Amino acid sequence: MSKNTCFHCGLDAASAKITFDDKAFCCNGCQTVYQIFSENDLSCYYDLQDSPGATPKDIEGKYNFLENTKIVEQLLEFNNATTQIVTLYIPHIHCSSCIWILENLNKLHPNISSSIVNFGKKTVRINFNIELLSLKELVILLSSIGYEPFISLDDYSVGKKHINRTLIYKLGVAGFAFGNVMFLSFPEYFQVNEFWLEQFKPLFRWLMFAFSVPVVFYSAQDYFISAYKGLRTNILNIDVPIVVGVTVLFIRSTADIIINTGSGFFDSLTGLIFFLLLGKFFQQKTYSFLSFERDYKSYFPIGITKITNDNEEESIQVYDIKKGDRLLIRNEELIPVDCILIKGSARIDYSFVTGESKTVSKQSGDKLFAGGKQLYGSIEVDVLKSVEQSYLTQLWSNDVFKNDKELSFTNITNKISKRFTITILSIAFLATSFWLMFDSSKALNVFTSVLIIACPCAIALAAPFTLGNILRILGKKKFYLKNASVIEQLSKINTIIFDKTGTITANKETTINYEGLELSKNEESLLKSTLRGSNHPLSRSLYQLLNQNDIVTLDAYEEHLGKGITASYKNENIKVGSASFIGHSAHTATLNTSVHVSTNNTYKGKFTFYNTYRKGLSQLFNTLKKEFDLVILSGDNSGEKENLTKLLPTKTKLLFDQKPEDKLEYIKYHQSEGANVLMIGDGLNDAGALAQSNVGIAISENVNVFSPACDAILDASKFNQLYHYINISKSAIKIIKWSFLLSFIYNCIGLYFAITGQLAPVVAAILMPLSSISIVAFTTIATNILGRKFE
Missing domain, CATH: 1.20.120 (Four Helix Bundle (Hemerythrin (Met), subunit A))
Structure with a gap:
């Protein structure tokens, strides 16, 4: 690098005459930033890009308003006793060095836990310790290294889009x-x-x-x-x-x-x-x-239980929540809004927000933040503000939870673009060489026309426009995808695995019979209160069946996923779950799913569930069987095996008594054998399996349980449309390939006229963007036709 160029920012450094480590700097600010990076072992910043930095600005006193607690609360996404999270817009983000340094802020300050950059939006989401680092100090730190945030208090809101007018x-x-x-x-x-x-x-x-x-x-x-x-x-x-x-x-x-x-x-x-x-x-x-x-739009069909003024419980959509509403939050349920704890013992897991699995205990009167998950029975809360749907989308797409699932379609596009570029450059040079020998006056026109007419913009536009429009269409059909890349993954699956309870069964239509000793009024009240805290499909069905009893606040509550629940109130203890979980040996073969109950270590009886399967299940499986391997993985006993064998196509694999870890290992094994697996579950017991699968779909039936492990949420009422959704994803990939073919044909025609010297550069300059617009028009029309086809 020239001695007259600033090593940090690339500006003219000749007049400043500041040298450090044999490197020239345009000002003391750039030299200081270089020293900071060097002392903190962050000098790799300069290896990724030449002169990537910006000259730090003098901001003394500029951010004094960040000492105001009310202003800070407006800017923060999350705020509790020790941790704060803020998303800041950084206009200077422009290259790989910027991403690298901003995602290594924890090396500059030990009280920054993590920082994640969204390059497209030029934002950085920072998790920091409020006890040792204030928001003002954080902003000053960013400004001191040349990444001053843009903060507007007039119209600031979470997820606001900052308009870049440079283009x-x-x-x-x-x-x-x-x-x-x-x-x-x-x-x-x-x-x-x-x-x-x-x-x-x-x-x-x-x-x-x-x-x-x-x-x-x-x-x-x-x-x-x-x-x-x-x-x-x-x-x-x-x-x-x-x-x-x-x-x-x-x-x-x-x-x-x-x-x-x-x-x-x-x-x-x-x-x-x-x-x-x-x-x-x-x-x-x-x-x-x-x-x-x-x-x-509401991209989460998640329901929440609202407690009305008459003390009745009703399920509402999260975007219908209003300030002042009282909500019931069950075990393993997401808190969708900022609220005040009114009743119950809360243990909140904020890992959805912070990325850390540490839980915090809250008492009545404490503030709870949106994004936390309740882990200790049920609680009642008073809503402080309505839900921001974009915030839930942000939680779902949080980079903290990204896994290593293959997202190969972008790579395919890049490979095509690379080969395309090499081919076009070769054609341009060969055609120019030919005309230099035969008619040199046309050589330069040919060269420029070839490069202009063969611009690969159309190829670059085909995939994002197609997938983006399909994403919107599927959302309208109540199939909500985390991002566009899931469409490509869904088009490749060859094995579909279903959970049973709550996935292929319809909870609302389940018939339940009780066999055993009569439960006392206190025992019924304790059972009802215990079931009230659970989100398991069987618990919800049984809870709705029981007579209205006085709800009590439990002294202890613990749910063992895939097994059962233990709870206590005063001197009363209760266990609800499988026979083995409560220590009961069944003397007769169980032909249906059962939930057993014991109180104070005394076996009381069992509730037998006569499942009603979802509408169109048999027809859906018969259609899917033609193209996919089908598997039922259930945590229940094999009592339903005979019914399912009659209902489902032959050769459908049925596996029962599967623990959550068994499901995960089953999927992992089949993936190692070459299977592309689609897992469909209820999002509660199946989180590990959903994460391991190539595509994980959580079924939603007015239950506020979703996991960042899932790639899509399917409204339960649209379960029988699953085959159509898979077909739409496959058709989307075909549309993209057709777009590539159209672009290729257009380029071949254009190149013929360009190589033969019959195409003026100005005509090529007009035709080139028209080709891009035509590809966008084709993909938009084709995807809209595809959407109407499946209505």
Whole structure:
């Protein structure tokens, strides 16, 4: 690096004459940042990118408002006694070095637990210890290393989209220059000799040059930066042929007016960049629309139990929650809103929010934050504010919970783009070499036309637009996907595994019989209160069946997933669950699922469940069996095996008495044998299996239980449409491949005219963005037709 260039930020350092470690710096601020990184073993920051930093600004006193507790509470996502979480918008985020340093903030300050960057939105989500680091100190730390956050108190809200107008400015400059250059070119195009006198030719040509300079060096700079970064890392990205074409056009045109051999191709040059930016702007607006729609709509069909003024319980959608409502939160249930604990003992797991599994105890009157999970029976809370659906989406998509599932479709697109770039560059050089030998006057036109007409923008647009639109369509059909990449994964599955209870059974239509000793009023009340705290499908069904009893606040409660529940109130103890869990030996074969009850170590009896299977189950399985291997993995006993054997297709594997860890190991084994597994469960006992599978779908039936382990949430009423959803995902991939084919055909036709010298660069510059728009139009129309087909 030049001694006249700042090692940290790349600005001119000649006049400052500041040197440290044989490196030049433009100011003491940049030198200080370099020292900080070096002392904290973060010098790799400079290995990822040359001069990646920004000059730190003097912000003394600027963030004193962050000492105001009320203001800080507005900005925070999460706030308890020791931990705070905030998402800050950092405008300077621009490269891999920025991501690396911002995700290693814990090395700069030990009280920062974690930091996760969202490069697309230019935000960083920071988890820090409030006892030893304030929000003001955190913001000052970020500013001191050149990453000053943008904080607006006037309109700040969680998940607010910060508008970056840079593209609009660049598009405006390119459009203004393109229009003027075209007007200045008309006299020479139309040979207006009376006007186009010798003294005006040089003036008009140099004016065209002047208009083109800001277009090339400002409007097109993102393409140059992207191509440069790609080449530095030995990657031929889709911007390389664009940059080569722009560079050749600019140099050729400048040479033409210097040696007075013509007016060059400044109209084509400015037109190319204008239409490129126009396509990018169109893409950005479409993404913004899809993102807004995804955040605004209810992408979680999660129910919550509301306690009415008459002390009745009713299930409502989370987005219907209002300030002042009283809610019942059961064991393993998510707290969807900020609220005050009114009744019950709370042990809250905030790992959804913080990424740490440490639980905290709360007493009546304490504030509880959205995103926590209750782990100790049921509690009642008073709502402080309504739910923000976008916040739940953020929790679901939290990078803390990302696993190693293959997301291969992006890689396929990148491979196609790489091969495409190599092919186009080869064709351009071969065609140019041919024309240099036979007609050198056409060589440069051919070279530039080939590079322009074969721009791979259409290929780059096909996948995101198709998958984004399918994501929206499936959401409207009550199939809610975590992100677009799940569609590609769903299209590849060949094995489908179902849980039984709560997945293929309809809880609301289950018939329950009791056999055993009569329960006293106190025992019924204790049983009802115990079941009230559980979210297991059997518990919920039995809870609804029991007569209204006085609900008591339990002294102890513990749920053993896949086994049963223990609870106590005063001197009364109760166990509810499987026969083995409560220590009872069944003397007769059980033909149906049963829940056994014992109080004070005395066996009382059992509730036998006569399951009603979901509507269309048999037809769905018969349809799926034609293409997929089907498996039922159930934690229940084999009493239902005979019924299921009659109901389901032959060769459907039925495995019972499966613990949660057994399900996980079963999936892992079959994946090692080459299976792509879709797991469908209730999201409670099946979290491990959902996480291990290639795609995990949680069935939702007005139950506020979901796990970051699942990739999708399916409304229970749409269970019989599962085959159609899988078909839609497969059709989406076909649409993308058709888009690739259309782009390939278009390029072949365009290349023929370009190579033979029949295509002017300005025509190519107009046709290129039109091809991108046509691909977007094709994918949008095709996906909408696909959506209507399955209505």
